[in-house]
Amino acid sequence: MSQTLEAPAPAPSEPSNRVRMGLGQRLLSRPEIGALVAAIIIFVFFLALAPSFRSAESFFTVLYQSSVIGIVAVGVGLLMIGGEFDLSAGVIVYTAGLANSMFCWYFGVNMWVGAFLSLLFCLAIGFLNGYLVMRTGIPSFLITLGTFFVLQGANLGVTKLVTGTVSTPDVSQIAGFDSLAKVFSSNFKIGSVTVWGSVLWWVLFVGLAAWTLQRTRIGNWIFAVGGNADSARAVGVPVVRTKIGLFMTVSFLGWFIGMHQLYRFNTLQSGSGVGNEFLYIIAAVVGGTLLTGGFGNAIGVAIGAFIFGMTSLGIVYAGWDPNWFKAFLGVMLLLAVLVNLYVKRMATARKVG
Amino acid sequence: MTPRTRTFRILAAGAAVMLAAAACSGGGREKTEDSGTSGGNAAGSSGYTIAMITHETPGDTFWDKIKNGAQQAAKDTGVTLKYSNDPEATKQAVLIQNAVDSKVNGIATTLVTPDALAGSVKAATEAGIPVVGFNSGIDDYQKLGALMYFGSDETLAGTTAGKRIGDAGAKHPLCVIQAQGSVALEARCAGVKSAVPGTENIQVNGADDASVVSTLQAKLAQDKSIDYIVTLGAPIAIDALKAMDQAGSSAKLITFDLNAEAAQDIKDKKIEFSIDQQPYVQGYMAVTSLYLNIKNGNDIGGGKAVLTGPSFVDASNIDKIVPFTKNNTR
Numbered sequence: 001m002s003q004t005l006e007a008p009a010p011a012p013s014e015p016s017n018r019v020r021m022g023l024g025q026r027l028l029s030r031p032e033i034g035a036l037v038a039a040i041i042i043f044v045f046f047l048a049l050a051p052s053f054r055s056a057e058s059f060f061t062v063l064y065q066s067s068v069i070g071i072v073a074v075g076v077g078l079l080m081i082g083g084e085f086d087l088s089a090g091v092i093v094y095t096a097g098l099a100n101s102m103f104c105w106y107f108g109v110n111m112w113v114g115a116f117l118s119l120l121f122c123l124a125i126g127f128l129n130g131y132l133v134m135r136t137g138i139p140s141f142l143i144t145l146g147t148f149f150v151l152q153g154a155n156l157g158v159t160k161l162v163t164g165t166v167s168t169p170d171v172s173q174i175a176g177f178d179s180l181a182k183v184f185s186s187n188f189k190i191g192s193v194t195v196w197g198s199v200l201w202w203v204l205f206v207g208l209a210a211w212t213l214q215r216t217r218i219g220n221w222i223f224a225v226g227g228n229a230d231s232a233r234a235v236g237v238p239v240v241r242t243k244i245g246l247f248m249t250v251s252f253l254g255w256f257i258g259m260h261q262l263y264r265f266n267t268l269q270s271g272s273g274v275g276n277e278f279l280y281i282i283a284a285v286v287g288g289t290l291l292t293g294g295f296g297n298a299i300g301v302a303i304g305a306f307i308f309g310m311t312s313l314g315i316v317y318a319g320w321d322p323n324w325f326k327a328f329l330g331v332m333l334l335l336a337v338l339v340n341l342y343v344k345r346m347a348t349a350r351k352v353g
Numbered sequence: 354m355t356p357r358t359r360t361f362r363i364l365a366a367g368a369a370v371m372l373a374a375a376a377c378s379g380g381g382r383e384k385t386e387d388s389g390t391s392g393g394n395a396a397g398s399s400g401y402t403i404a405m406i407t408h409e410t411p412g413d414t415f416w417d418k419i420k421n422g423a424q425q426a427a428k429d430t431g432v433t434l435k436y437s438n439d440p441e442a443t444k445q446a447v448l449i450q451n452a453v454d455s456k457v458n459g460i461a462t463t464l465v466t467p468d469a470l471a472g473s474v475k476a477a478t479e480a481g482i483p484v485v486g487f488n489s490g491i492d493d494y495q496k497l498g499a500l501m502y503f504g505s506d507e508t509l510a511g512t513t514a515g516k517r518i519g520d521a522g523a524k525h526p527l528c529v530i531q532a533q534g535s536v537a538l539e540a541r542c543a544g545v546k547s548a549v550p551g552t553e554n555i556q557v558n559g560a561d562d563a564s565v566v567s568t569l570q571a572k573l574a575q576d577k578s579i580d581y582i583v584t585l586g587a588p589i590a591i592d593a594l595k596a597m598d599q600a601g602s603s604a605k606l607i608t609f610d611l612n613a614e615a616a617q618d619i620k621d622k623k624i625e626f627s628i629d630q631q632p633y634v635q636g637y638m639a640v641t642s643l644y645l646n647i648k649n650g651n652d653i654g655g656g657k658a659v660l661t662g663p664s665f666v667d668a669s670n671i672d673k674i675v676p677f678t679k680n681n682t683r
Contacts, residue, residue, distance in 0.1 A: 052575040061574070061599075065567040108381030156411050165681045166412050167588070170614065174381055194599060265562045265595075267614060269588055271412015272560050312564070316555070316571040325556050326533070 031288035032300030034340030038286070039303050041339070042310055042332060050318035056193045058317060066309030067202035068257060069279050070302055074202075074209050075253035076277075077284035077301030079246045081213070083226035083293030084133060084140040086250045088125070088147040090276030095151050096122050096258025097268045098159055101168040104176075111176035119255050125151070126251030130244030140247075152274060159270035167269045177263070184256070185264035198260055202302070205253065209298035222246065226293030283308055286336045307336055398431035403643050404452035405636070406462040407488070408445055409438040414612050414681075415586065415632055419488065421682055422636030423461070430644040442469035449473035452482075459483045459643035464490020464497065465536065471497055483646050487639040488632070489537050491658050500646065501654050503638040505630030505662035507537045510609070511544015513663050514628045518549065518581050518607060521625075525551040526581035527572065527604075531559030531589050538585050541609060545583055553579075562592050569596035579604050587612040587627070594623055611666060616678040619671045630662030633682045 027033060046053045072089055079086055096118050104114035129147055133140045160166055171177060186197040213219040221242045224232035233239045262268060287304030289296030311332045315325055405423050409416035420436060427434035435457065437448045445466070450473045452460050460477050464470055464486045477484050478498040486494035487503040494502040518526060526549055528542035533556060546552035555572055557565045573579060573596060582597070582604050584590040590608035597604060608615060609628045618624045638659065645651040653659060666674055677683035 050575070052571075055574070058571065058574055061567050061570050065564065068563045105381045160417075165414055166417050167414050167612070169382070171381070261563065265591070267588075267591075269412055269414070269560075269562075271410065272562070274560060276561065313567060313571045316568055317575045319575055 028343060028346060030300075031295060031297045032303055033288075034343040035287045035300050035303040035307065035336065037343055038336035038339040039307050039310070042307060042314070042336070046310065046314035046318065050314060053314060053317040056191075058313075060193050060195055060199070062309045062313050063199045063306075064196045064309075065313055066306045067196065067198040068260070069276075069283055069308055070202045070305030071198065071205055071257050072250070072253045072276075073280040073283035073287075073301050073305045074205050074298055075246075075250035076280040077287065077289050077296060077298060077304075078209055078213070078222060079250050080281070080284050080289045080291070081226045081293060081296045082222045082243055082246045083229065084243060084246065085144060085281070086129065086140065086247060087144040087277050088129065088151055089144075089250050089254050089280050090278075091148055091151040091155060091273045092122060092125060092251055092254040093258040093261065093276065094155055094268060094270065094273040095125070096255040097262035098155055098168060098270055100259070101171050101262055101268060102159065102162045104174050105169050105171050106162055108174070111171065111174050111180050113176075115176075115180055115259060118258070119252070122251040122255040122258075123248050126248035127244060129251070130247035133247070134240045134243055148277065152271075155270045155273075166271065168267050170266060171262075172266045180259070181263040184259040184262075198257075201256070202305075206298050206302040209301075213297055218242070218245075223294055226295075228294070279308060282333060286333060286340065288340055304336075307332070399644070399648070401430075401458040401644065401647055402433045402435060403427070403459045403461060403640055404435045404437070404449075404455075404457040405639065406445060406448045406452060406460065407436075407438045408440050408442075408463050408465045410440045411438075414588070415610055418632040418681060418683070419636035422633035422638075423640045424636075425633075425682075426637040426640035426644075430641060432640060432644055434640065442466035446470050446473040450476060453477045453480050456480075457482065458647050459485070461485045461487055461639035461643055462499075463488040464494055464499070467493035467497060474498055483643060485639050485643050485646075487635045494658070500652065501642050502658040503635050503642070503661055504658065506658070506660060507540035508544040508547075509660075510628050510630065510663035511541040511546075512548050513544075514541075514583065514607060514609075515545035515548025515552070517626070517665075518545075518583075518605075521605075523549050523551075523581040523605075525553065525576075525578045526583050527576075527579045528552055528554045528583045529565075529569065529585060529589055529593065530554055530556050531565070531584075531586055541585055542583070552583075557589070559586065559589060562588070565589060565592040566596045566599070569593055570600045573597065573600035573602040573604070577602075582606045584608040586610055587615040590615050590618070590624055590627075594618065611674070611678055611683055613675075613678045613681075616666070616671060616675050619666060619668065620675060622668060626665055626667035628663045629666050629683070631664055631683070632661075634661045 052058060072093065076086060076089055099121055100114035100118040103117060104111050125147065129144055132143045156166060159168065163169055187194050213222060221237045224237045225239050225242050229239050283304035284301045285291060286307055287300030289301060311329055315328055407416065423434055423436065439445045439448055446469055449460065449462055449470065453476050460482055462484065467490055474484055474497045484499045485501045486499040489504060491502060491504055491506055526545060528545050530538045530542060532538060542554050557568045559565065582593050584593050587608060587610045590606060591614050593606055605625050607625045611627050611629050615624060615627060619627060642653050674683055
């Protein structure tokens with residue numbers, strides 16, 4: 001990264017060899033700037049082409065769609081900065097919801113008990129993922145691929161065993177459902193605009209993650225273990241604890257969205273969630289997170305999720321042939337990544353002195 | 354260590370609260386003995402083994418009913434049922450070949466991708482194993498050498514549904530396809546369109562309810578002239594209701610297939626009607642017809658496909674059907 005040809009010579013009057021960057025260049029060197037530019041381009045694009053996109057209602061629908069992906073994506077993004085993958089993040093969402101729903105239905109207990117046990121269960125899965133990766137040294141890609149298949153099969157198998165069908169029964173009459181629904185899937189109106197609680201939670205989680213990464217010691221640890229785990233260990237960073245913590249963060253956020261799905265939709269299809277793990281990774285990568293770890297930030301991942309939400313719904317708002325949806329989505333994502341790369345290259349080219 | 358003790362104390366307190374809350378709570382499982390699928394002969398008492406092979410994607414309630422029907426039929430006739438499935442055409446062909454190799458007495462299979470399955474079905478008929486088609490493949494089952502067929506004519510089902518909403522004044526229905534590239538789903542929408550030319554299709558990601566709701570919500574905001582929504586699966590209908598509520602849409606909703614929730618919504622008049630292809634009957638008849646064919650040389654349908662649908666479920670007959678949806682047989 002430091003071997004760039006066009007690097008301008010530092011001004012002769014500069015007393016030290018440290019390059020002082022202008023505001024523009026400092027902005028450009030941030031990981032999320034490429035995603036931000038791409039997001040603005042796509043936003044303007046749909047604003048121009050899709051008349052029904054131009055309303056506050058539509059904007060908040062897009063935000064809702066983004067938040068459902070974005071909340072887990074924040075965790076996945078942190079984990080990727082820490083140098084690991086989690087392919088089980090898509091199905092754990094449904095594992096969480098199914099566990100809560102079926103436990104309470106079968107035993108007839110308060111939904112809060114199920115939610116709490118489901119949280120412990122998900123954290124245990126996250127811990128197991130992290131522990132196995134750290135203990136064995138097998139790439140997290142393989143370990144979590146294993147967990148992914150186990151959870152996918154167990155979701156179906158256990159649901160069928162407990163309920164006799166492959167979707168969960170109606171749990172909306174069980175005590176505690178309404179209060180939990182207020183926490184996880186409430187919405188309120190501002191004028192004619194419906195704002196979902198999940199959007200606010202998303203903002204909160206992104207803010208928390210951004211603050212942790214930039215302002216705390218744990219944030220430094222995350223960058224360090226993702227950049228080079230051995231050097232990090234050598235300077236005293238608790239590598240194992242940091243990485244296991246990251247895996248548990250992902251499963252916590254997966255649990256959170258699982259709760260949202262359960263308390264919004266009441267019944268869950270046990271085969272759902274497969275494929276979503278890639279959406280989280282895509283959001284993180286589009287948002288400027290490096291696949292190799294050590295680089296990225298939370299705001300970028302949030303913008304990545306927003307690009308996904310905007311594209312997936314923008315096509316509908318524009319009224320285009322739905323058969324092309326996936327193709328169009330792919331092109332949009334490629335463009336986003338290219339813009340991202342281009343901007344980042346410009347930024348790093350100017351940074352080095 | 355103080356912090357650790359504190360953690361334990363918090364956990365203990367949490368657990369105590371939970372236990373108190375757990376005391377008792379209504380709305381859960383009704384603790385009665387299930388009598389849905391009992392009775393019949395012991396498995397295998399007639400000595401026949403029948404293989405059922407489908408293109409089921411795991412986790413779909415629809416296929417659950419086909420399986421329930423097949424299992425009940427196997428119990429009733431004393432047949433040993435071997436069920437296997439794979440959504441991918443080439444793998445389904447291998448599963449049929451497996452059944453031929455293990456010398457089962459009869460094969461019931463869905464024929465969703467006739468060309469890919471032709472070879473395996475031929476191998477079965479050459480080995481003298483009777484083959485029955487069900488659920489999909491109505492146009493091709495005879496060509497492939499299957500003896501009988503039990504299923505719904507998707508295009509006919511779509512057209513019938515289209516005519517019914519057309520008569521009720523539909524001008525611009527929205528047909529919601531939840532899986533990309535499915536021949537059966539496309540045929541249903543094409544059927545609706547042939548009856549109501551203003552029909553428009555939309556693609557949604559059926560594996561993610563939140564995404565289905567927001568996509569439909571976006572579509573309803575984009576096009577206010579949509580007066581009917583046609584969903585092709587019961588869970589999608591429930592999502593559509595949420596989207597209509599969010600978008601403040603006054604469109605009417607009809608759906609293909611049934612589940613307990615959709616049945617309740619038909620009762621509450623939130624869904625106008627459902628076009629049921631009776632999956633339980635498809636599974637039940639596929640196994641029973643093979644049994645009769647092996648045991649007694651019977652042929653059902655007079656050389657034509659036996660239609661299990663479309664059967665309409667609406668406010669007029671829903672009261673009778675609700676209990677069956679709860680048993681997961683309709």
